[in-house]
Amino acid sequence: MEPGDCDGDSTAVSALLQGGVKRVVIGMRHPLQHFRGNAVRALRSQGLQVDLLGEDLTSKLIEDAQKECLLVNAPLICRASSRVPFSVLKYAMTLDGKIAASTSHAWWISSKKSRSLVFELRARSDAIIVGGNTVRRDNPRLTARHGGGHMPMRIVMSQSLDLPEEANLWDMSEVSTIVVTQRGARKSFQKLLASKGVEVVEFDILNPRDVMEYFHDRGYLSVFWECGGTLAASAISSGVIHKVYAFVAPKIIGGKNAPSPVGDLGMVEMSRALNLIDVCYQQVGPDMLVSGFLQPLPDMTPTIPSREETFVVDPTVSPYESSIIFFYKTWDPYGALSNFSPHPIQMPDENGDNVTWLNVEHYYQAHKFVGVDDTSAQDCLERNKSAKSPEEAARIGRLAIRPEWDNMKIDVMYSALKCKFSTYPHLSSMLISTAGSVLVEASPHDLFWGGGREGEGLNYLGRLLMKLRSEFIEESSSSSESPSLAVWYF
Numbered sequence: 001m002e003p004g005d006c007d008g009d010s011t012a013v014s015a016l017l018q019g020g021v022k023r024v025v026i027g028m029r030h031p032l033q034h035f036r037g038n039a040v041r042a043l044r045s046q047g048l049q050v051d052l053l054g055e056d057l058t059s060k061l062i063e064d065a066q067k068e069c070l071l072v073n074a075p076l077i078c079r080a081s082s083r084v085p086f087s088v089l090k091y092a093m094t095l096d097g098k099i100a101a102s103t104s105h106a107w108w109i110s111s112k113k114s115r116s117l118v119f120e121l122r123a124r125s126d127a128i129i130v131g132g133n134t135v136r137r138d139n140p141r142l143t144a145r146h147g148g149g150h151m152p153m154r155i156v157m158s159q160s161l162d163l164p165e166e167a168n169l170w171d172m173s174e175v176s177t178i179v180v181t182q183r184g185a186r187k188s189f190q191k192l193l194a195s196k197g198v199e200v201v202e203f204d205i206l207n208p209r210d211v212m213e214y215f216h217d218r219g220y221l222s223v224f225w226e227c228g229g230t231l232a233a234s235a236i237s238s239g240v241i242h243k244v245y246a247f248v249a250p251k252i253i254g255g256k257n258a259p260s261p262v263g264d265l266g267m268v269e270m271s272r273a274l275n276l277i278d279v280c281y282q283q284v285g286p287d288m289l290v291s292g293f294l295q296p297l298p299d300m301t302p303t304i305p306s307r308e309e310t311f312v313v314d315p316t317v318s319p320y321e322s323s324i325i326f327f328y329k330t331w332d333p334y335g336a337l338s339n340f341s342p343h344p345i346q347m348p349d350e351n352g353d354n355v356t357w358l359n360v361e362h363y364y365q366a367h368k369f370v371g372v373d374d375t376s377a378q379d380c381l382e383r384n385k386s387a388k389s390p391e392e393a394a395r396i397g398r399l400a401i402r403p404e405w406d407n408m409k410i411d412v413m414y415s416a417l418k419c420k421f422s423t424y425p426h427l428s429s430m431l432i433s434t435a436g437s438v439l440v441e442a443s444p445h446d447l448f449w450g451g452g453r454e455g456e457g458l459n460y461l462g463r464l465l466m467k468l469r470s471e472f473i474e475e476s477s478s479s480s481e482s483p484s485l486a487v488w489y490f
């Protein structure tokens with residue numbers, strides 16, 4: 001896939017140039033519109049031969065290769081085009097189509113070898129999702145137990161929150177769990193979960209599409225559904241399932257009431273059955289794994305035109321020319337302005353020793369606890385330091401707030417921003433290039449740092465970035481009379 005330039009950070013493209021590569025064959029252009037075509041152009045401008053499958057190279061063989069590229073990048077394509085993570089529904093069933101006995105007993109249908117493969121598939125996902133009933137019946141662990149590697153987040157969807165007080169999923173020692181539920185459901189149980197460190201997210205109406213859109217916004221790329229038939233049917237009906245992995249074990253359990261992998265879809269004629277596409281059959285130990293796509297992968301060409309293509313079709317549609325620049329998610333245009341962008345900063349601590357923070361968010365959230373003489377604050381600080389993502393750092397930061405925080409938070413934020421944009425020249429150039437535009441953090445929830453859903457927020461993050469921008473522009477124009485800076489300034 002064409003590399004993204006990550007807001008002016010051309011490391012990937014430079015590595016190809018420095019490595020002495022003469023020709024680059026690109027399987028597909030970058031699925032995000034604001035990256036699309038940039039690397040192709042940059043490589044060509046440096047004299048490299050760049051061939052794009054399906055554009056510069058065409059043949060039957062190339063078509064097959066192009067297909068492979070699309071399949072491998074399916075999660076990215078889905079995210080970019082449908083704004084939900086790529087979702088895989090996986091289940092293990094007997095030859096007579098049952099996912100458990102009529103008593104609900106289900107351990108085990110598939111073989112050990114199949115279950116090891118499931119651990120690998122889990123480890124390739126950002127999250128595993130189950131319904132409330134699977135938690136009640138199976139008390140699953142949902143970990144990727146194959147020795148090291150990535151551990152996906154665990155998500156439980158439960159409307160009633162009628163869940164056990166003790167469960168393997170509430171053991172957060174190895175990996176975290178998020179419970180998504182209906183607004184107002186069992187507040188006392190929500191408190192109990194929170195006391196165990198389980199995050200609870202409430203939805204006005206709990207349904208798979210809203211839940212997936214929410215996790216898209218939190219940055220999830222792929223989700224692995226290991227629920228029973230009730231939630232599986234709801235997810236398929238909502239159109240959020242893209243791929244299916246069915247492990248079929250050569251066993252027969254029978255039972256009129258034994259559950260099957262997909263509940264009611266409201267279809268009464270076989271002609272309406274959903275046909276899988278790109279189906280693969282693979283023997284795994286004694287079982288057969290049948291996999292395939294439920295929906296065709298979107299054709300990127302018409303849905304995601306490059307920046308120039310959009311401009312040719314409609315010159316008024318150019319997000320780069322509006323006088324307000326909105327930023328929010330790190331993968332959007334100007335995403336590097338977000339505090340969640342993966343740019344580590346080094347800041348001196350109270351003894352003057354340099355400490356590295358994973359990103360501005362980690363630094364900012366940690367300062368709610370730094371220097372506070374209290375064991376729970378120190379515990380939060382340790383948890384902040386080991387938090388793997390800015391989202392987690394933000395979550396920990398909500399646990400406690402020092403009394404004087406309101407008076408110090410703007411200074412803490414400004415010093416972190418200054419450090420970030422001074423450390424990375426491509427970021428400061430990007431910030432300076434926005435001169436003349438109002439910067440607004442498009443957070444619908446944070447009415448202090450963000451602009452709010454309808455402009456009701458105070459937008460302090462945007463304001464601090466604009467202040468920093470003026471400082472940089474002033475510094476550069478006083479240190480040199482560079483003509484390009486003069487252009488930015490005016």
Ligand SMILES: NC(=O)C1=CN([C@@H]2O[C@H](COP(=O)(O)OP(=O)(O)OC[C@H]3O[C@@H](n4cnc5c(N)ncnc54)[C@H](OP(=O)(O)O)[C@@H]3O)[C@@H](O)[C@H]2O)C=CC1
Pocket residue numbers: 090091092093098099100103104105106109130131132133134135137138157158159160161162163206207208226227228229230231232234259
């Ligand atoms: N062999 C296999 O691969 C698997 C087998 N199983 C087996 O399946 C059985 C459980 O199946 P099933 O009852 O279908 O369990 P599910 O995992 O599908 O859970 C259903 C529950 O999901 C919750 N839910 C939340 N939102 C929705 C929604 N929009 N639509 C539907 N459900 C929603 C509800 O929880 P709440 O009631 O809490 O509100 C609902 O009762 C068990 O016997 C288990 O062993 C389960 C997974 C895989």
Ligand SMILES: Nc1c(N[C@@H]2O[C@H](COP(=O)(O)O)[C@@H](O)[C@H]2O)[nH]c(=O)[nH]c1=O
Pocket residue numbers: 091092106107108109110114115118130134138139140141142143226227247
């Ligand atoms: N029974 C069954 C599966 N069931 C799924 O695995 C979950 C248990 O995961 P864990 O607790 O991590 O081992 C269970 O809740 C359900 O989602 N999976 C399979 O590959 N094969 C099987 O035969």
